[in-house]
Amino acid sequence: MPNSSPLIQTLNLVKRYGDKAAVDDVSFEVYSGEIFGFLGPNGAGKTTTIKMIVGLLQPTSGVVRVSGFDVQQQPLQAKAVNGYVPDEPNLYPKLTGREFLRFIGDLYGIERQQVERRIDEMLRLFDLAQAGDDTIDSYSHGMQQKITLAGALVHDPRVLVLDEPTVGLDPKSARLIKDILRQMAERGAAVFLSTHILEIAERMCDRIAIINRGKVIAVGTMDELRQLGQGETSLEDIFLSLTGGAEYAEITEVLK
Helix, strand or coil, rough: CCCCCCCCEEEEEEEEECCEEEEEEEEEEECCCCCCEHHHHHHHCHHHHHHHHCCCCCCEEEEEEECCCCCCCCCHHHHHHHEEECCCCCCCCCEEEEHHHHHHHCCCCCCHHHHHHHHHHHHHHHHHHHHCCHHHHHHHHHHHHHHHHHHCCCCCEEEEEEECCCCCCHHHHHHHHHHHHHHHHHHCCCCEEECCCCHHHHHHEEEEEEECCEEEEEEHHHHHHHCCCCCCHHHHHHHHHCCCCHHHHHHHHHCC
């Protein structure tokens, strides 16, 4: 990987709920210019890890740094360079799309003339210019996903964290979002992407981490993961072999 400092760094990250470790000693780094996939079965610890990266959850122990800022010790600085798209966005339904983006811009302290220019750019980019003055409760699911991502990008973040960003999108919208993420990486941002759609991860991501039962069990490029995958070549087969899903897949095939 590059010699530059990572834009996302987790060091021995732990999150416990009572005796259960939802995240158990997780360490990885994400660099400028890369799309980093974060995969795992349901309940593996993906969303918990993401919420610690963006500062919504406090770790039991360990450190998260975003663009060099300690998320616990320097939360405002870390969040100022971060954009976040949760798996279930909480929007303000009675705001128009334009008002929502203006509100986000104000939260980040962007100068009004600059934020108005960014709003116009975002609405055009996401094909929402005609709907910018409509209230969000009139938006389709795909439009709400796009206005959420526009809100995460309006302050031009160095780090972008996304939890299942393409769920429920039509192919055109999903392709648009994938193209935008690649453009972000090419401009030097670090894109951290959690998804259950392994085909998207295999095609889009420069490196991938697989988490299972709270522990990261593999990190690397597709070529590096193939070396761990016991001869498997596709990401789906590698994922199943590493997470114990291969046996379930074989049983399902027999029952067909």
